[in-house]
Amino acid sequence: MENMNIVDLFFGASLLVQCIMLLLLGFSVMSWAVIFQRSRILNKAKKQITHFDEKFWSADELNSLYNETQKNKDNITGTEHIFYAGFKEFSRLFQINPNMPEAALDGASRAMRLSMNRELDSLEQNIPFLGTVGSISPYIGLFGTVWGIMHAFIALGAVKQATLQMVAPGIAEALIATAIGLFAAIPAVMAFNRLTLQVTRIEQNFLNFIDEFSAILQRQAVAVRK
Structure with a gap:
C-alpha cells in the first residue's frame, strides 16, 4: 500500500473504471487542444480587427479601399470581410436604382450581418465542446467512483474480516476517476x-x-442624391 502510485491504482482498477479514466483523459487532451487552437485564432481575430480599423479610418476613399480588399477577397476575414460584403451589395443595389438609397442600405446591412454570422460561426467552432466536457466530466468520473467502490465492497463480501488496509486500495482506485473527471472539467x-x-x-x-x-453609407447616398 505504501509503494502504490497512480499507475498502480489505474491498473488495479476494474476494466470499466479504467475505460472511464481513459475517456476522461481523452477529453482532457482534446480540451487543451481546443483551448490552444481557439485562443490563437481569437487573438489573431482581435489583431485583425485593430489592423483593419486603422486601415478603414485612415482611407481617403471607400472605393479605393474596396478595390484593394477585392484583390485579396479569398483571404480576408473579420471586419474586412464584413466591409467587403456590405460595400459590394450597396454598390450593386445603388447602381440598379440610385433613386432608392434606402433599399441599397437595407441590402448592405443584411449582407454585413450575414457575413458577421459566418465569421462568428467560424470563431465559435469547437468552443461548445469545452462546455460539454466541463458539464459531463465530473458526472462520468463520479460514475466511475461509484462503480469502483461498489466493485470493491462486493469483492470484500467474500472476506470474513475486512480491514482498512484491505478496503483502502479499492476506494483509492475508485476515487481516481473522480479526480480525473475534475482534472478534465475545471480547465x-x-x-x-x-x-x-x-x-x-x-x-x-x-x-x-x-x-x-x-x-x-447613408451619408454617402444622401450626398450623391443631392
Whole structure:
C-alpha cells in the first residue's frame, strides 16, 4: 500500500473504471487542444480587427479601399470581410436604382450581418465542446467512483474480516476517476467562459463597425442624391 502510485491504482482498477479514466483523459487532451487552437485564432481575430480599423479610418476613399480588399477577397476575414460584403451589395443595389438609397442600405446591412454570422460561426467552432466536457466530466468520473467502490465492497463480501488496509486500495482506485473527471472539467469550464467572453467582445466590435459603416453609407447616398 505504501509503494502504490497512480499507475498502480489505474491498473488495479476494474476494466470499466479504467475505460472511464481513459475517456476522461481523452477529453482532457482534446480540451487543451481546443483551448490552444481557439485562443490563437481569437487573438489573431482581435489583431485583425485593430489592423483593419486603422486601415478603414485612415482611407481617403471607400472605393479605393474596396478595390484593394477585392484583390485579396479569398483571404480576408473579420471586419474586412464584413466591409467587403456590405460595400459590394450597396454598390450593386445603388447602381440598379440610385433613386432608392434606402433599399441599397437595407441590402448592405443584411449582407454585413450575414457575413458577421459566418465569421462568428467560424470563431465559435469547437468552443461548445469545452462546455460539454466541463458539464459531463465530473458526472462520468463520479460514475466511475461509484462503480469502483461498489466493485470493491462486493469483492470484500467474500472476506470474513475486512480491514482498512484491505478496503483502502479499492476506494483509492475508485476515487481516481473522480479526480480525473475534475482534472478534465475545471480547465474546460474556465476556458469555455473566457473564450465565450472573447467571442462576445469580437461580436460587439463587428456590430459597432456595421453601425458606423452603415452611417457612412447613408451619408454617402444622401450626398450623391443631392
